[in-house]
Amino acid sequence: MSSSLADKDAPPTANSYDRLRLQSVPADDDPPTPATPAEHASETPTTWLSHTVRTSLTALESRLDELVQDGTSTSWSANLARRLHHSGAWVQNALRDEWEMRANAMSGCDQMWILLSPPELGGPPPSSSSDQQAGKGNGKGASSSFVPTCTAIYMFEGDEPVSYDAVKEALNRQADAFPRYRSILSNTHRRFHGAAFVEDPQWDVERHIETVELPDGAGQDELEEFIASFIARPWDFSKPLWESVIVSNFASQSSDASTCLLSRGHHSLTDGQGFVASQLLTTSFGPELRAKLQDGQQLLRDARRGRAKPSKLHRALKPLDQYRHYTIVQLGMLLAFWTVWFVTQFLELTGSLRQAFVTGTYFVLTAWRQQYLTSEYDGPRVSEKEFSVSPHFPLSDVKKIQRAFSGAKPGSWLDRAAKRGNAKNKTPYKHLTLNDVLCTVIADVLADEANQQESSHSARRKVSHWIKRASHYVLPSPISLFIPISIRPLQSDPKMENWSTGSIAYLPSPLRSDGSLKGEEDIEGLYDVLHRNSDALKVVKRGWIPAMMFWSIQMTGQIPWLYPARMWDFWPFRPIMRLAIELCLSSFQAVLTNVPGPPDSVELAGRKVSEWGAAPPQAGKNTLAIGVITYDGAVSVTFTADRVREEPSEGVARRLADSFAERWDVYLGAAEAVLGKED
Template identity: 20%
Template sequence: MLADAHRDGMASDIPMTGEDGLWLRLDRPNNVLGVVSVLWTATPVDPTALRRLLAERIVDRYPVFRCRPVTRSAWLPGAAWEEDPDFDLGRHVLVESLPDAHPEAALQQRVGDLRSTCLDLEHPPWSVHLLQGHGRGSAVVVRTHHALADGVRMTRLLFALLDPLPGEGAAARPVGTHGMDDPFADLLAAPRHPLRALGAGVRVLTSGLNTVYDTLQMLGWTNPPTAWTGPPGTRKSAAWSDPVPLDLLADLAHAEGATINDVCLALLGGALARAHRAEMRAATPSDLAWMVPVNLEPLEAGPPERLGNRFALVLVVLPLRGPFRARVAEVHARVERLRHSWEPVLTRGLQQLLGLAPNPLATTLSDYFAGKAVGVLTNVPGPRSAMALAGAEVTGIVGWAPCSGDQVMTACIVSYAGRVRIGFGTDDRRVGDARLMVAAFRDELHAVVEQYRTAAAPAGVPAPRPEPGVSTAATPIAAVNRSDPRGSPRR
């Protein structure tokens, strides 16, 4: 949209959609609305090569990256993207050095600093930080304002900077959360496929009932008070888990007849309970709701054709208590109901309406709905084989959507090259250091793996040794019965 306007020679002052402008209005010092992604490499990244990639694949292709936001009124909606007359790529691409000692901790500290810092709205609101000295390689932190694009499209842009390693094919796949069931194509084919249309009719009825249920639940839901309840502060932290082999999660999903996403959410629920119980010395609630972004447009591999925000937020209630098996079953049932619901369409419509509302009404209602969740949870399927950034092999990726209102936590589930990492971004005042959440997740995963090994492994058979650099809990479950008839894992 913006790119076409520039090519056609139109004025550089381009109206911003109400939905994009809403995220600009919701930006606050205690919850900066920046999408943050981090990747690190096995060898150093050349700064000149990185700048060239950014210029060719991002800035030249999407001229909005040369524009700054301009607000028309402090009370009424309305904003525009105005070309920055002082645009300088060097202002946005910064080269820094990590200390020689503890580079991973230093990287997480730097990411926390950037998550706590407001983006400069006097210039295009994005930055790329090349951090040299991350082990034998580099780390790259990308920050973009939510008004530029949603997290799904920004992640696709990040992947657009990567190239297959020599001898590898392009292995990028679409990025997003769970998809939505669409029965209407089968309904329209009723004259040719009556049985298929009948099944589609049942699915439409089911979707309608699920929509009513989910909408009433969202409107009536209030998270129980926890030690994390309350207005957040301005200081944020970030941390991420060791890589977990995707095969391990697939084994767990296969054993439970669930999806890998279900398993990750059940593990996350258990980790939240552990962290709340151990660190906060407070009673653990039975359920806690998160906001989960859902992309509403078909996704293809490669960079997006256009930017902006075209997604919905749905409320997903995670069970925290009970055995792992029970939590997986409950998560599976809740997510499947959302998949066969039109709640995402309704919440997207609400976002669009709020984007057209005056500031007091838009911010009040946005804060009301944000307050129903402890934070934002994303699931990002990345490239299935290792990729390279400016010739340097990428060895890990994490990334977070921002929080809004009084939300105090953001979490991501990111798969890359056959491994999965769980990343946490936390508010220091309410939650504390994000590394506490990572430790709780590690302990939960270890406990679940040991539970399956103990139940199925023959006595006297030692557990397999962990791979170097991989979580000690993240080794294959040798004794999980892969012939379990309850189903195969799905993303």
């Protein structure tokens, strides 16, 4: 309500000016100016009615203001006016609060990681006890044992520890650029209102930085053990969901590093790509990364309009660069771009049908009898973790394997014809990507470890292990890997949000009938394994189903109750839903993600980063987390697993890292043999 006209001290408002203008009466000595013909013509019935309604509402508003301000009046009209005034203020405040909650609510995918993590498993507590008592959120229910932790590792060159103040300054810049680093969760565990990030009133970057000095003589094993304990730490939801540790006094086996920075963040902040990008933007690589994102965004915008430089789309079109300003060339580029786009969408449609059939069939046949790399056990998920990283291999070795095994099978007539024409690997025919090569080596390592690992000491688990082994002779037993897929829009200023979906890749078992892997001498066998896995990975890459799943979850952000785990969170459906979620999150052996880093070394906090790594989150109970890391012309693999003490799987992360190095040498040796014959 606006103030009354009797309030002379109140500042004039638009309503008061209108009221004065409408209620003013010309003085006797100042007769009104006669209306002009144009003004008479403008007095239409519509304007007259509008003028009358406005005058009446203004008079009513003035009268209500007078009744509200006259607190001594006890008439029914004064009481009614005061009640209306108070009710209007309450409605106004309620609408404002509702609007703010809706506007600031997290997206559905951001919120999913909270819904999958109840308080008893390290998730956030309900926003208030009143919410819990009102049934808006009980903190329990159809959740899972998901581990929503993304971890980054920076190894610094040199013997001197990295400066605490320099790290503090870098992390402060990171928090300034990405506000979620200085925000806490609010409004959690409600059915019809999404959780939100609000600025932490006690924000202090020093609350998120810790310094740890390892015991004298510490090496790679001690460092990896500390990293595992860092990943396994419970989350403190009273502060922003990230933290960093400066670790010193150790000797790295692969470099001269003796100090490192560990950073971890909760998956509700962002996905792995957003987490890595937000950190790299604070390094010396930041300006270059931002420039690449801007160039990519501009190239996509120009390509959609036919104005892109032809050589930017394909180097074979470089001769057309000098004619790119001609209309005919721009029309041709426009037609080519949208033709490729429509063809791609058609292939995505057909790929979706294949994706649904292959993934659905394998899920039904394997989800309930998955052979994990960690020993199965009863009860809740263990809290301890294992972590290990493989040696670093030059990317030139990957290119050797790609060159040797892409194209026709070595020794075939097509391969001999290609060599005579000097066309080996110059066509996309059966081309192997970096992911094809690395996923194949990882699948070999997982299959071999699962085959050699003994069953749990529990008698019931021994029977279960035997049944699963016996089923391999009847049903397919592929290596199942959940592959995250980024659908993040190309932005010059990336935001802290989850833009990842994913699908399960079912790679054919590489084991022979006797349980052994193909050796370096079996070049044709290795070729077949690589290309079978390449075909299996194409099922994941091509199809709309992962994107459709992403957007269906995204729509639950405003009303978390629509998320299946919340919609059916009541008896008797709660245990059924809990079982279904656990089955989905444990229907594969590992989460495998590729984390591409800078092509050259970078500097952070004024120090050169000699090695860089990352560890993705684990999914359900017994699953692994595998990260493929490329940085400074080298590639490495990280392994994270549950530590099940006094069971055969204890130490599995270290064994997998060592086995990866051994298996890598097999493929590299075979590739060098093929290339040696060509030379």
